[in-house]
Amino acid sequence: MGMYNEIVMKHFMKPKNAGQMEDPDAVGSFGSPVCGDIMEISIKVKDGVITDAMFMTFGCGSAIASSSIATEMIKGKTLEEALRYTNDDFIAALGGLPAPKVHCSVLAEQAIRNAIYHYAQDHGLTLEGLAGYDPDEVDPHGELSND
Numbered sequence: 001m002g003m004y005n006e007i008v009m010k011h012f013m014k015p016k017n018a019g020q021m022e023d024p025d026a027v028g029s030f031g032s033p034v035c036g037d038i039m040e041i042s043i044k045v046k047d048g049v050i051t052d053a054m055f056m057t058f059g060c061g062s063a064i065a066s067s068s069i070a071t072e073m074i075k076g077k078t079l080e081e082a083l084r085y086t087n088d089d090f091i092a093a094l095g096g097l098p099a100p101k102v103h104c105s106v107l108a109e110q111a112i113r114n115a116i117y118h119y120a121q122d123h124g125l126t127l128e129g130l131a132g133y134d135p136d137e138v139d140p141h142g143e144l145s146n147d
């Protein structure tokens with residue numbers, strides 16, 4: 001475990017926002033084309049602001065740490081603000097991930113995007129940050145097979 005820094009370890013050992021949300025406003029998921037692991041993110045939204053976020057992740061420690069930090073970061077943000085986060089922002093907030101584990105953070109970016117997409121669909125919203133988003137796209141970064 002020496003390759004992981006303290007922030008990553010903290011979010012892995014004691015993840016925030018883990019579990020199933022009761023009565024979410026939207027749910028999104030993403031399965032990694034690299035490892036087959038899956039992350040599900042649930043959100044509650046009020047007046048365009050994400051008031052709560054929770055995750056269920058069938059994945060490695062880095063995916064769990066990414067889920068934890070990402071759900072913390074999107075709480076209190078508008079949908080557009082949350083859409084602007086990329087996996088690099090989550091990695092930065094975690095103080096870095098080892099290179100072979102970068103793809104694990106993509107699960108958080110994509111599961112969040114997918115949840116917001118479902119919310120926008122249900123509410124007839126057009127969000128700038130979803131322009132060009134295709135929920136069926138498997139390899140959003142085109143770089144996921146490098147480990």
Ligand code: FES
Nearest residue numbers: 035037060063104
């Ligand atoms: S999410 Fe599958 S190895 Fe990290």
